[in-house]
Every structure is written in C-alpha cells, then in structure tokens.
Amino acid sequence: MIEVRNLTKRFGEIVAIRDISFTAATGQILGFLGPNGAGKTTTMRIITGFMPASSGTVKVAGYDIFEDSYEVRKRIGYLPESPPLYFDMNVLTYLRFVGRIKGIAKAELSDHVDRALAQCGLVEVAGRLVGHLSKGFRQRVGLAQALIHNPSVLVLDEPTIGLDPRQIIEIRTLIRELAGERTVILSTHILPEVAQLCEKVVIIDDGQIVVEDALANLTREMSLEQVFLQNITKDRGVVDVEEGAAP
C-alpha cells in the first residue's frame, strides 16, 4: 500500500533523511519511531506530498507521489503534529470546508461530515468554535479532518502528544477502530502505544532506518524499550554507536 524507496531529503547542507526505504501493507498499522529530530516528520511530509524529496520515490496505492501527486493526495488523510485548525470556525463549518477541498461531492458532504463527527465523538461540540475547544477535542477535530474523505491511508504525526491519559486511551481506541482496511502510519514517542497498536515497527535514527520488522519478531526476546535504546545513538554526534545493529 505504501512503498517508500531510497528516500533522501536535504535542506541545504543538512541531510534530514538519508536513503530510507520501508513498506506498509494494506490494513497494517505501522509504528514509526525515533528520537526527536530523527526525520519522522520530514518523512511523513514527503509521503503526504507536502514537500518533495531530494531523491527517491514514494508510492501510495500504486500512485507515485511525484507523478500522480493529485491521486495520492485524494487517498491520504494526514494529521500533522499540530492539527491544521482554523480557530475562528466552528467544528461543523470546519469539517464541511475540509470535505469540500478534499473533493467530496456536495450531495455526499453531509453524510461524510456526520460520519466523521460520530467516529471522533464530536457530535456534542459540532456547533462550538474550534478555538474554544480543549486540546483533546482539538486533536479529535484534527483526526476527523484526516478521516473526512474516507482515505485508504492515514498518516498520523504524534496524535496523542499532550493529551491526558483518558484522552490518550480514547484516541488509541479510535485509531484501532479506524485501521480496519486502512493503512495507518503512526509516529510517536510513546513505546507502549506502539506495543498496543502496531503490527509493524520502523525505527529511524539520524535520518536512517535502523529497524524494520514485525512487532512480534522484535519483542520476542526483549521489550520494545530495549530494542529502541539499542538501536539509537545516545547523544547524536558525540557517541559513535554502530548503526543498523538490529538484534
């Protein structure tokens, strides 16, 4: 479903990601892990078509992100790290607007909006201004925005960051429900979340993939925490740890 091949992104002199490749199958939840600044957000921004790679390709549902960017964008729902919300709109107006620019036909718009509201538990706050909502609800509106056009791929950049424990559990349950026949790429810092949700794990460190494996294989002998710590450099640029030494 998602095929990332030899992706490299340079910002001037700095190489943000270097020659990374991984795949995610249909219906899979892929946990995308790595320390801050490892290149997770950059990778996701390339997959969603927000920015181009310096070299390499991404295919989503068979479409190339560079040649058929439009087709890919129709099929992807994306929740960036900070939800892209207009604070001066109410939830309903916001979702209708997003639905329209995602290309939903006018006749079907209300159905899609109602479904997204129900899925994300937003029915009671549909008339409230987005700017007046709590952080947890804003995150849900962000998710609803990613879901509105019923995309076959969901890209979620740290969807549970800054939420309280109850909200985290709610969002997790929601992601699990949403997965089904969709492919989900989920970036996070919270390792138990990955252990609970994901079938596959990709760990990125300093712009390079250091682990790509099924969760079951990784956690056979040690916990995910141990796998993570073994594979990332502790202080980047100071300690020279051999890379790619997956157990």
Next chain:
Amino acid sequence: MRNALAIAGKELRSYFVSPIAYVVLTGFLLLGGWFFFNLLARFDFLLSIYSAMRNPEAQARLNLNDFVMAPLLHNLSVVLVILIPVITMRTFAEERRTGTYELLMTSPLSISEIVAGKFLGVVAFLIVMLGLTGIYPLILLMYGNPEVGVIAAGYLGLFLLAIAFAGVGLLTSSLTENQIIAAVSCLVVLLLLYVISWPAETSGAVLGAILKYLSLTEHFGEMVKGIIQTKDLVYFASVIVLALFLTHRSVESVRWR
C-alpha cells in the same frame, strides 16, 4: 473552480468573524464620510461666492463631478493604499504560521485553485467595502445632477485599482509567514507604484513616458475623469495577472523547495 469557491467562501467568512472586517470598514467609511462632507461643504461655499459675485462663467464651471466626486475618489484611493495591505496580510502568512498550510497543500487542490480562492475572497470583501461608499454618489444624485457615466467610470477605476492592490498584497503575504512584514512590504510597493511618476517631468522623454505608464495614479486619474481607454484597462489587467502569477510561483516554490 468549486474548490476555489470553497476557499473564497472560507476567506470571506474569516474576515467577518474576526474584528478585522468591521474595523477596516468603519475606518474606511469614517474617512470617506469626512472627505465627502468637506468636499461638499467647499463646493457649497464656492457656489455661494460665485453667485454673490454674479459670475455666471465661473459658476457654470462648478460641477459635482469635478469638485466632489473626482477628489473624493482620489482620496479614497490613498486610503486604500494603507488599508489593503492590512486586508491581505493574513491570506497566506497566517496559514503558514498556524500550520493550516499543511492541510491546504496536502489536499487534492491545485495551486491555481488556492491562489484563485484567496483572490476571489479578497475581491468579494472589496466589493462590499467599495459598495458601501456608493452612498456618497447616491446622495449627490438625490440632491443634484452629476453625470452618472463619469461616476461609473471613476468607480470602475477605483475598483480595478483596489483589485490590483490586492494582487500585490497576496504576493507579499505569500512570501513570508510574518503578517507585519507582509503588510509593510505591500504598503511600500503600493506607495512606490503611486509616486513612481513624480520625476517623470524632468527625466527625459522616454524614461518619463515609462514612469508615467508604470504609475497607478496616471491610469486611475484618467478613469476618474470619465475616460475609459483600453490602455488603462490593459495596465490594470497586467498588474493583476502579473501579481497573481508571481503569487502562484511563490506558493509553488514552498511546495518544491
């Protein structure tokens, strides 16, 4: 086109749910009203002087078009130079700052649709803004007999001027995520376009003609006199098209930088 209208609708709504629209419209109408009142008072004063002097020749030259409407439109155009950067500064800069740009750029929209949507949103707002000043010529029509054609040509000029300003505003807003930088750079460009013909008289035939051609005031001034010429329409169309084209480029470069 449907997508562009969705964005235009969102833009227009965002003006009216924030205080911006009301502050800008109030300020514009307040200044416009002050200009109108003073021009009319002066007209009335001149009229009474000339009739007291029994000078029918001078009295015949006094008319509402030249003595009230034309200076009023010129004054409003100066106010637009200051207000339009404020209206357009948030269009792109704010989306970039708040991160909603990611939503727009990862949606199945073309950049033309995004730019056209933003542009139409601003144009719709300007129609409301200039439309409200229609009260002044209406008052003149009720109590006097100005030439309607000349007023219409003047308003067409003011409207084209406003849209061309808005194009420049969209461009400067697309270049930065800082709204103040967007507004200030737009203001500077508009003022330059306004005063660029000042050295025209003393800078030789060719350069002088070029500077005059580049100046917004020259083209606008012709239309205020009631003269609609193709060269003036072409001038405004070129400024608008060029500004939108560069905005398109600038937005695209963010995607492919």
